[in-house]
Amino acid sequence: MRGVVLHAPGDVRVEERADPAILAPTDAVIRLSATCVCGSDLWPYRGIERVERPSPMGHEYVGVVAAVGDEVRTVRPGQFVVGSFFASDNTCEICRAGYQSSCVDREPIGAFGSQAELLRVPLADGTLVATPDVPPDDLVPSFLAASDVLGTGWFGAVAAEVGPSKTVAVVGDGAVGLLGVLAARQLGADRIIAMSRHEPRQKLATEYGATDIVTERGDEGVARVKDLTDGLGAHSVIEAVGTQEAMMQAVRSTRPGGHVGFVGVSHGVELPGQELFFSHVHLHGGPAPVRRFLPELIDLIWNRRIDPGRVFDLELPLDRAAEGYAAMDDRSAIKTLLTV
Amino acid sequence: MRGVVLHAPGDVRVEERADPAILAPTDAVIRLSATCVCGSDLWPYRGIERVERPSPMGHEYVGVVAAVGDEVRTVRPGQFVVGSFFASDNTCEICRAGYQSSCVDREPIGAFGSQAELLRVPLADGTLVATPDVPPDDLVPSFLAASDVLGTGWFGAVAAEVGPSKTVAVVGDGAVGLLGVLAARQLGADRIIAMSRHEPRQKLATEYGATDIVTERGDEGVARVKDLTDGLGAHSVIEAVGTQEAMMQAVRSTRPGGHVGFVGVSHGVELPGQELFFSHVHLHGGPAPVRRFLPELIDLIWNRRIDPGRVFDLELPLDRAAEGYAAMDDRSAIKTLLTV
Incomplete structure (x- = not known):
């Protein structure tokens, strides 16, 4: 063959x-x-x-x-x-x-x-x-x-405990991130913030159910998500990249008591324990x-x-x-x- | 005053x-x-x-x-x-x-x-x-x-999703760890493994409801918890120390899909993202x-x-x-x- x-x-x-x-x-x-x-x-x-x-x-x-x-x-x-x-x-x-x-x-x-x-x-x-x-x-x-990719985006949404009346942010606009948007919509999320700076991907994200697009990354991206959520952060954040920057962006975009679902295969990521401790987020993910x-x-x-x-x-x-x-x-x- | x-x-x-x-x-x-x-x-x-x-x-x-x-x-x-x-x-x-x-x-x-x-x-x-x-x-x-300390041990148990029919391991035999044992018992855990090498603390842990005592630490402690759980790890692990060793012991003692509740104030801890990814654990904690x-x-x-x-x-x-x-x-x- x-x-x-x-x-x-x-x-x-x-x-x-x-x-x-x-x-x-x-x-x-x-x-x-x-x-x-x-x-x-x-x-x-x-x-x-x-x-x-x-x-x-x-x-x-x-x-x-x-x-x-x-x-x-x-x-x-x-x-x-x-x-x-x-x-x-x-x-x-x-x-x-x-x-x-x-x-x-x-x-x-x-x-x-x-x-x-x-x-x-x-x-x-x-x-x-x-x-x-x-x-x-x-x-x-x-x-x-x-x-x-669909199963992985779906798991990201489930791990982030997406559900009705929740605001969801999605870090990453690859296929997994885009399908995380689709999953969040299917699971009943109220508001879905797609973080993307690529026009065709923004378009597909919107068609899949994103209600807001944030083009900023890193600390600026976090600040934009906070702006959109009364300063608190999203209830649920799907991390679909796997880099240090994306992971920290996800953790920092999540409100205390909120959930990060991380499905980007982690490469060289080190999570600072003290920040994670005081962030009060739930963290769950892995191979879907x-x-x-x-x-x-x-x-x-x-x-x-x-x-x-x-x-x-x-x-x-x-x-x-x-x-x-x-x-x-x-x-x-x-x-x-x-x-x- | x-x-x-x-x-x-x-x-x-x-x-x-x-x-x-x-x-x-x-x-x-x-x-x-x-x-x-x-x-x-x-x-x-x-x-x-x-x-x-x-x-x-x-x-x-x-x-x-x-x-x-x-x-x-x-x-x-x-x-x-x-x-x-x-x-x-x-x-x-x-x-x-x-x-x-x-x-x-x-x-x-x-x-x-x-x-x-x-x-x-x-x-x-x-x-x-x-x-x-x-x-x-x-x-x-x-x-x-x-x-x-009681509220913190209790939050550790809640964050680790302790409940009926679950096996719980507790890393740390300070007041918080001991009260994590008490909380696990109150929340209906089936089996409670206290990790302690100090006889008076082992005694109090047992009186609070621990069913097993593991004296080993680090990788040996993890291996003992696995031995006690059909090789899978505990469903719920309470981390009540806050050091790198204790945190890794907690993550590694938890089965895939299980929950780590970490309430030891994290000092100098760095969590390796890739290991966390493949561990499939849920991680939640912070100031109770x-x-x-x-x-x-x-x-x-x-x-x-x-x-x-x-x-x-x-x-x-x-x-x-x-x-x-x-x-x-x-x-x-x-x-x-x-x-x-």
């Missing part, structure tokens, strides 16, 4: 890779309908994360089940499925508490590389959720978004337990209640993956979908 | 200070029945916090109202009252959300110094809660504990909004359902405050009560 392999920072190649096979009776192999490039793929692409050896890339996926192991019960060949970027048994105590991405048996899908024609998914029963039927093509991008939300998200997409696929503003065939990485790297694209 | 003044690290004196007076119509002045030395008083005593000038000390207090300003409505002279270490209006949006120690009008009681015969309390209506009647002497230590809990705590003490005053294992007259500081500094006393 063809698949994306990162050889060194900036060196994205599409190569012949071995077809995956069923290795364990709980495995499934799926034939991908679409995959995509994640903001977190840019860390090694930019050389911020070390590239030790040529690495298969990608952890987001939707597709049709091609084969299943003997013990797989909940999905069958021919079904269209969405899965999370961590395989999970969905039965352990951690999964049952809703933290499937910390499942005691978890396996990162990224190790297999979903930017490819075929993908082996371990623990298929606990990882994959089938759609009611094979979806029409125009819904495929939205289901693909559910595999990571997408599996927790998939049934609900699939239902919303299937019934065309939400349209998260709009974050894909560049669509390329798998063979042109390198262009897709470059466009996200220079921020000319929000998110690249790769057709397979 | 007589009052404690810290002149330099280790230099505790009891001196003549000006009697406080009603300055604002919302003030009360109370005649203290008892006061005490806080773990946080040891930071300047030990020179870890700078002592810029001679400073009145103390922020914990119970006593009888001596005078009130014209606008005070909820307490009157002659009543026995308990207050928090932050004065609060108890009417602003932050107070109504339960975060009185971040009240928009808050004033730190420590600035006035409660280790004295008299104390001015601003915002008396929002800060003080009267007991049903003047209590018998044997209940005074417990009401005094409610002013800070004691006022939120006072009505319930006063009721529990008045009806002799809890006995938090037992954390005072040294009682001295105010004039011997220096001995009380020294005993807490060398850990020969858990907490010193000063009779006034």
Whole structure:
């Protein structure tokens, strides 16, 4: 099969890779309908994360089940499925508490590389959720978004305890931040402040439900959020970047007793304990337990209640993956979908 | 009046200070029945916090109202009252959300110094809660504990979302940690692991409801908590120290999706963002909004359902405050009560 392999920072190649096979009776192999490039793929692409050896890339996926192991019960060949970027048994105590991405048996899908024609998914029963039927093509991008960025933005909103009568601020205008706006709207937020300085992203944020746009960053951004909230700060803040500046902006934009949901993969962030202590915020986040939300998200997409696929503003065939990485790297694209 | 003044690290004196007076119509002045030395008083005593000038000390207090300003409505002279270490209006949006120690009008009681015969309390209506009647002497230590250490341990347990069927670990065996154990028991925890290596404190922890004692610290302490929780970690962990080691011990002892309630005043702590991200814990804490809990705590003490005053294992007259500081500094006393 063809698949994306990162050889060194900036060196994205599409190569012949071995077809995956069923290795364990709980495995499934799926034939991908679409995959995509994640903001977190840019860390090694930019050389911020070390590239030790040529690495298969990608952890987001939707597709049709091609084969299943003997013990797989909940999905069958021919079904269209969405899965999370961590395989999970969905039965352990951690999964049952809703933290499937910390499942005691978890396996990162990224190790297999979903930017490819075929993908082996371990623990298929606990990882994959089938759609009611094979979806029409125009819904495929939205289901693909559910595999990571939508689930991650949604988790950010849930972790930030977004709800009715609350004011929410969203730090970060990448796909996750934009879908954090969408999630906040769905979860009933009263007011949604999107922090963005890029016009096309501001526009999509507004269409997804943002009521206010703040273009300032850092301390100035914090001051603007305070201005908009009687000097108190937002009830809920979604952090969808993962840098020191974004994290501090999120903490400082939150009122005492409020909640920060942080879903940007933290790179080199150090949280000052004393400031956190006196901030009185709640802090929760991490790799999104997408599996927790998939049934609900699939239902919303299937019934065309939400349209998260709009974050894909560049669509390329798998063979042109390198262009897709470059466009996200220079921020000319929000998110690249790769057709397979 | 007589009052404690810290002149330099280790230099505790009891001196003549000006009697406080009603300055604002919302003030009360109370005649203290008892006061005490806080773990946080040891930071300047030990020179870890700078002592810029001679400073009145103390922020914990119970006593009888001596005078009130014209606008005070909820307490009157002659009543026995308990207050928090932050004065609060108890009417602003932050107070109504339960975060009185971040009240928009808050004033730190420590600035006035409660280790004295008299104390001015601003915002008396929002800060003080009267007991049903003047209590018998044997209940005074417990009401005094409610002013800070009990309220702080209680907030640690609430912030850690302690509740029925949960396993709780408590890092720190000072008065706050011990009362975190008491709070966890009251809030219905199934199992309470006290982390302590001091025999008299282990004993009190057990009497307050600890079911397990772990003497190891750091990584070994974490491993012991994991051993006791099927390898997963505790559901709820109360951090009642405030050092880097204690904070990391708390985070690492918590299962994914679990809650850390941190109430040790953070000194020099830096939380690694990436570890926090992948830990999947909830983190919440800060200066306890004691006022939120006072009505319930006063009721529990008045009806002799809890006995938090037992954390005072040294009682001295105010004039011997220096001995009380020294005993807490060398850990020969858990907490010193000063009779006034």
